Amino acid sequence: MRAPAVRTLRAILLLTLAGLFAGCSTAEYAHQAWQGQRAVIRDSVPIRAILEDPTADPNLQSRLAAALQARRFASDTLALPDNPSYTRYTALPRLYVVWNVFVTPEFSLDPVEHCYLVAGCVAYKGYFQEERAHREASAWRERGMDVFVGGVPAYSTLGWYDDPVLSSMMHWDDDYVAKLIFHELAHQQFYIKDDTAFNESFASFVGQQGLRQWRASRNLPPPDMALDRRQQQLTELVLAARDGLATLYASNLSEAEKRAAKTERFAQLRADYQRLRDEQWEGFAGFDQWFGDSLNNAALLPFGLYDQWIPAFERLFQQVGEDWTAFYAAVEQLGNMEGPDRTRRLVQLAGES
Template identity: 55%
Template structure:
């Protein structure tokens, strides 16, 4: 995610530090590590206005920062997202990722090992500001027989607890994605439902996509074609593999046979990917490194979370007359429903009811 997560599924998958501190940590060492990491990030922040006024600021950096401030203004004035100092600051951390998240699952299950905290609820990963710590934690989990995966994260939100900065880790992105993340992260500040990752990420993804559409329309631009089709086909391929694994793990196969069938499924995923790349992508695939690397249950965890309920939120937005403030109120009302009722309502919206 290199691009440890080429499909951008982990780009913001990080527990806000304050939430972790409120929830307590398994060791004082981990607690101190989190505090130090967040403090270093906060200490590195600089006001973007000062950087733009400084003639010594790199020209390309200045261009990206100026564009970010136009998008930041648009987010609050047109999308009615929170107006605060988040993304009015910039921090260069001197590394490619801000945190590294460790995911883990049992050998024959796609259910994640959860970590639960106040405010954020339960999440399927544990974050580390140092890659070495993440690798050590993953090694200990593997000794317990768990599948593990480490994903580098380029940006995350503290849900408004701190003034989140733009980061050097985000500068490798295109202008389109750079702007999208601002909209996405501010959406998390607008509304966040503890413990429901699919709801939160689908909501923020809808805001990101509709926000980008309105951003380009306001500027008289045509949105870049990008590679959404390739990304969608890849995600569908992985989700189909995950579904087959679910069926396998629900079977009564002996352990040795299930282990063999599991590996055969991952080989099938690789073959299906190579066929798709050759037949429909002209032999060029942006996910080669991901697919050719080690595959296990934990590596599949993020897929589907960002997109699951996007059509439902799109339907809700239309139902509210494409009025952002009415839409946010309706989202909050959905979040107050008991889980079963909320899921039923989302399903109904997906079906156009």
Template identity: 50%
Template sequence: MNRPRPSHGVLDPLLRLLFPALMLLLLNGCSSIGYYNQLAGGQLQLLRGRTPVAQVAADPSRDPTLRAHLLQSQQARSFASQHLHLPDNRSYRLYVDIGRPYVVWNVFATPEFSLSPQTHCFPIAGCVAYRGYYSQGAARGEAALQKQQGMDVAIGGVEAYSTLGWFDDPIISSMMQWGDERLATLIFHELAHQRFYVKDDTEFNESYATFVEQEGTRQWRTYRALPPLNNTELRQRDQFTQLVLDTRKRLEQLYALPLPAEQMRQRKVQEFERMRRDYRQLRDSQWAGSTRYDAWINAPLNNARLLPFGLYDQWVPAFAELFKQVNGDWLAFFLAVEKLGRLPADQRKAALIKLPDAFAGQPVAAPVQ
């Protein structure tokens, strides 16, 4: 099934503090010990199953397609460190076969008449808008409990994630369904998280990593003397994302009204039906009938299913402007990103809002110190 966007990255804060946090929670008598136990067990399984990519690629008993795919991934991995100045470590130079389509399943939950996610906060990593499970059954169990409490709930499978450098993250078999270039972009994205990460600011972190992914991919194609990407798929993705964001905005306005619950419920359903109608019109009038998002839009819709949209793209134009300011110098760019990341949250957001317009028509600035 075509998904609105390949899932990745968002689980990393949990695993970044996995082992120290687990000990802290045990000492504090936390009631969620079972949840942390499954996180620790799932991560340990990945660590134990890792094999160097070079060893897998040299093994004639392995599937030839897998071997070729892994060898291609290592060219992108070397490019990431040598040309994009991303961390040079063992991450994505290892491989693990997990025997399932997703490495984790994330459970998102919101109140029935709110788009504010149920957050889960952790020492060091901060708060995230989901809980991750290595077992699909456990994720479904958590979702059922949330539904019993009247919450809107969604489960999303995740093919890959980063531990932000705490461990040497492997290429996972769940990533092998992607083509060579999509795997390369994932490596660029996740290594960007390893290079820099801001606690409690998902939009900043994901937009920054998405810019590194996009610009890194452009340079990777140029390095291999390939033509620019066909932007049709990206344009459709952006249009679909905007469609969802427009629906979210209308729902937020709806939920702010002092309406009786039943009337609110009816109007909520109407908004989701409007989104489906708008999607079909967009698909048929501009996409030549492409059905890549049909399965998603025709599945049951609720607040929780809308949560992931916008997290990956909101500040990409700001980071693109920042990259332009420093003449495309990756080291200067990362210094500038770190400077932004050290600002208080409100100042950081204000700076990002101003960035795309602040330097329009002006000479390129010197690197930010």
């Protein structure tokens, strides 16, 4: 999956270490998660050591120096946790650090959830080996389920370990790396169980606002929002399709009729995307690979989760005078609310933005 698609599915983000804390996981799954995380930590090297190594790749040194500066900015200016996370670097022997497997029934948009002691319930399982992820996916397909496998460039251990900068993060530009560091540290700053939309929208806001301030601190213009606008348009397109599918699955049609209508709806989604790409995006093809894969219910799951409440967090940030410490305190108050009360407050905030 190419960079823009990965950004849109952000994370397909980012709590894959949950397997380490499994409360209802197989021994094999917990073992691969432990071994994978152990290797990531074991193979990490202090970024300072790479910067001081005369034999190191100059391009890598430049990239890591920028990442280290962003890391310092995160704590000094954004008031994010001040710890050794993202001060080390791990060169991975693969394109992504993990692959996440999403699963839904054939006629449902409700994910098969996996629940863990620390991370709570999440809508995927993460594997450090691509082959294992696809093996898991095949097992679910044999049971008639819709499955999607997505590569992930980074994840957060929620402060349990000192997360390193990963080579899988370095395939994209310095802005992306900085935003990802801010995003992941936000998960360390505050996280609640069983509310992915809250957690990811909060972290996404911190990443976006942090990047704006990071660039301003270096007298650079605001980040180019063209890709963000395209991502938003694509998300709106997918969410509309998802609403239509939800109505279809709740209908009294027979399974054969639902299956035919489902195929038609996904064909329409692909056609709508092609029209958007050709007529409004001047042929920008950054999401073509995702649409080239088999579209199904599971592939739609990540959309909307990572930006649903960004307008609410933007408004909250403004209400506290754009003070990061006060903002995190307000976010914690929101997070401590009961789920329905928290949702009502988020809706209210989003309406005020």
